Amino acid sequence: MSLNSSSIPQADVASRPPLLRLDAIGKTFGTHVVLEDIDLSLAAGEVVAIIGPSGSGKSTLLRCINQLEPPTTGRVTIGDTTIEAGHTPTRRELMALRRNIGMVFQSFNLFPHLTVLRNVSLAQERVMGRTREQADAVSMQLLARVGLADKAQQFPSRCSGGQQQRIAIARALALDPQIMLFDEPTSALDPELGLEVLAVMRELAEGGMTMIVVTHEMRFAENVSDRVIIMADGRIVEQGPSGTVMRNPQTERAQRFLHAVKDR
Amino acid sequence: MTQDMLLTMVSGVPWTIALTAVALLIGVVLGIPLCAMRMSKLVVLRMVANTLILTLRAIPPIVWLFFIFFGLDTGFVSLNPFQAAAIGLGLITAANMAEIYRGAMSAIHSGQSEASMALGLSTYHRFFDVLGPQLFRVALPSAASYAIGLLKDSAIASTIGVHEIAFQASHVSQRTFRGLDVYAVAGLLYILLSLPIAWASRWADLHLRARVAR
Numbered sequence: 001m002s003l004n005s006s007s008i009p010q011a012d013v014a015s016r017p018p019l020l021r022l023d024a025i026g027k028t029f030g031t032h033v034v035l036e037d038i039d040l041s042l043a044a045g046e047v048v049a050i051i052g053p054s055g056s057g058k059s060t061l062l063r064c065i066n067q068l069e070p071p072t073t074g075r076v077t078i079g080d081t082t083i084e085a086g087h088t089p090t091r092r093e094l095m096a097l098r099r100n101i102g103m104v105f106q107s108f109n110l111f112p113h114l115t116v117l118r119n120v121s122l123a124q125e126r127v128m129g130r131t132r133e134q135a136d137a138v139s140m141q142l143l144a145r146v147g148l149a150d151k152a153q154q155f156p157s158r159c160s161g162g163q164q165q166r167i168a169i170a171r172a173l174a175l176d177p178q179i180m181l182f183d184e185p186t187s188a189l190d191p192e193l194g195l196e197v198l199a200v201m202r203e204l205a206e207g208g209m210t211m212i213v214v215t216h217e218m219r220f221a222e223n224v225s226d227r228v229i230i231m232a233d234g235r236i237v238e239q240g241p242s243g244t245v246m247r248n249p250q251t252e253r254a255q256r257f258l259h260a261v262k263d264r
Numbered sequence: 265m266t267q268d269m270l271l272t273m274v275s276g277v278p279w280t281i282a283l284t285a286v287a288l289l290i291g292v293v294l295g296i297p298l299c300a301m302r303m304s305k306l307v308v309l310r311m312v313a314n315t316l317i318l319t320l321r322a323i324p325p326i327v328w329l330f331f332i333f334f335g336l337d338t339g340f341v342s343l344n345p346f347q348a349a350a351i352g353l354g355l356i357t358a359a360n361m362a363e364i365y366r367g368a369m370s371a372i373h374s375g376q377s378e379a380s381m382a383l384g385l386s387t388y389h390r391f392f393d394v395l396g397p398q399l400f401r402v403a404l405p406s407a408a409s410y411a412i413g414l415l416k417d418s419a420i421a422s423t424i425g426v427h428e429i430a431f432q433a434s435h436v437s438q439r440t441f442r443g444l445d446v447y448a449v450a451g452l453l454y455i456l457l458s459l460p461i462a463w464a465s466r467w468a469d470l471h472l473r474a475r476v477a478r
Contacts, residue, residue: 068378095384103382109375113397122393123383168379175383 019044019210020179025064025074025085027057027234034060035234038074042179042212047205049221049242050214052231053257058214059106061231062181065212066101067094078179099127102172106184108164110156110171116143117152120171127175135174142170146200162193166200173204180204182213198224218261222246230254265445269436273449276432279346280457283418283428286350288411291357298362303369313362320359326420328352333424349421353414360410368402369395401472408465412458419454429453 018041027035035057042048050058063069065076071085081096083089089097110119120139124130130138143149146166148159156164165185172180182201186194198217202224205211215221221228221242228245230238230253238245238254249255301313320328333348343351372395380390422431433450437443 066382068381091386095386098382098384101382103379105375105379105382107373107375109373109379111376111379111394111398113401123385126386126389126393127384171383 017044018042019046019078020065021075021077022065023075023077025061025071025076027060027064027069028072033234035064035071038236040229040236042210044178044210045208046227047209047211047213047225048227048229049225050212050229050231051216051218051221051257051261052237056231057234058231059183062103062183062212062214065181066098066103068103095127099175100178102175102177102180104165104168104172104180104182104185106187108156108161108168108188110164110168112156114155115152116148116154116156116159116167119156119167120174123171124174138174139170142173143167146170147196160193161189162196165189165193165197169197169200169204179210179212182211182215184214184216186215186217216261218246218258230257232257265442265449269440269446270449272436273429273432273446273453276427276429277453277457279426279428279431280415280418280453283346283349283353283421283426284411284415287353287357287418288414290350290354291359291361291414292407294354294358295361295365298358299365299369302362302366317359317362320356321363325353325356325417326423328356329420329424345421345425348424349418349426353418353421357410357414361407364403364406364410365399367406368399371402372398404465404472405469408461411461411465415458415461416454 020040020042022038022040025035025038025040026033038061040048050061052058060069064071067076067083067089070088073085075085076083076097078097078100081093081100083093083097110116111122114122117136117139120142121132121135124135124138125132128135140149140152143152146169148163148166148170151159151163151167156167159167169180169185185201186197189197194217198220201211201213201220205224211225213220213225223242225242227239228242229236230245230249232253238249238251245254246258249258298313298316301309302317304310304313329349329352332352333343333345336343336348376394376398377390380394385393418428419430421428422434425431429450433446437446440446
């Protein structure tokens with residue numbers, strides 16, 4: 001199914017069973033409330049962009065999903081795995097969760113001591129139990145897909161930021177995740193290099209990958225995602241089909257934010 | 265200086281090397297769990313590690329060696345001078361290595377750990393595949409300077425009768441009533457021993473840096 005996902009009617013997407021569900025997620029650091037009562041459910045193939053001012057909790061929300069930041073309250077459900085805040089998840093639950101969720105970071109976080117190929121292969125061997133040959137074969141395919149097969153034997157430090165981020169995407173895809181999380185994937189890149197990363201992401205979205213993208217790229221939010229969520233002060237202030245939210249926001253807070261960034 | 269005197273002093277070299285190597289090995293290995301405890305989430309483990317590290321580093325090595333050799337030996341265990349010195353210097357090295365590892369750990373970006381976790385790597389693989397090799401790279405220069413310091417500190421073992429360079433030097437000097445040339449030779453031997461460590465460390469550092477420019 002390689003439909004342009006933004007052309008999938010919203011009703012169709014919404015009628016499918018959710019792949020990921022967040023119920024009443026809250027996060028506090030000491031007395032500081034970062035997230036409050038976030039509900040979100042995501043259908044297979046859906047692409048959601050989360051936008052909002054800095055400090056609104058977008059990245060923290062993303063990190064709560066794969067438990068890099070354990071939520072203070074609420075529940076994360078993906079497939080058969082439910083992780084409830086307050087109970088320390090077992091290793092098996094964490095593995096099941098993270099195995100199904102790929103994550104791409106703002107600062108790439110490639111492993112500097114490993115070649116590009118080993119970066120993509122490592123977790124396949126350690127987590128999925130693939131042999132080195134199998135893993136390397138998959139990695140080469142993925143590197144070709146992000147246009148970097150010729151960099152396989154290089155170390156990450158020899159690659160540009162945009163290339164490093166594309167490698168990071170390949171590394172996350174290598175575990176066949178059901179969902180991909182992107183935490184401001186282009187914020188550390190100059191605009192031109194950001195474009196090559198956005199192109200890869202757009203291709204992924206069109207290939208039917210389920211994605212949550214925290215971003216400052218308003219055009220990506222409007223044109224590639226099915227749904228846009230606007231966050232401010234740790235809450236969702238507005239959400240809906242991307243075209244509607246981006247062009248015709250209803251709440252005052254969302255209008256203020258979009259007005260401030262509309263020329264980006 | 266006669267050939268006989270020189271030979272006696274050189275006969276201390278293997279002991280110095282062996283003592284330094286064994287103590288370093290003990291320290292490099294035991295430093296890992298000690299560092300892990302020091303950085304543990306459990307307050308109890310952290311306190312135990314803190315106390316151990318503080319005690320091992322605050323008490324002079326010579327007091328430790330006397331304590332282990334004369335103190336422990338009176339009772340149930342029987343240690344020869346070499347064993348006592350190796351254990352004492354090894355434990356002190358472990359405390360220092362734990363601190364060197366901890367410093368190196370803080371130099372590694374937290375994103376490395378997060379990326380490993382997001383990929384579902386177990387704690388074991390996170391450490392041995394991702395953090396460990398980078399830690400080694402960062403810790404190497406400090407560990408090498410510590411090793412050179414340890415080589416010199418091993419002279420303390422002469423006080424409990426390990427037949428290493430300083431012991432032989434004082435032996436020869438007492439026998440011949442010559443100090444200047446005897447201790448100068450001893451000093452020269454220490455210089456000759458520390459040079460290869462410095463060279464090896466510099467070579468490894470450059471080699472790793474070329475492979476993994478950060």
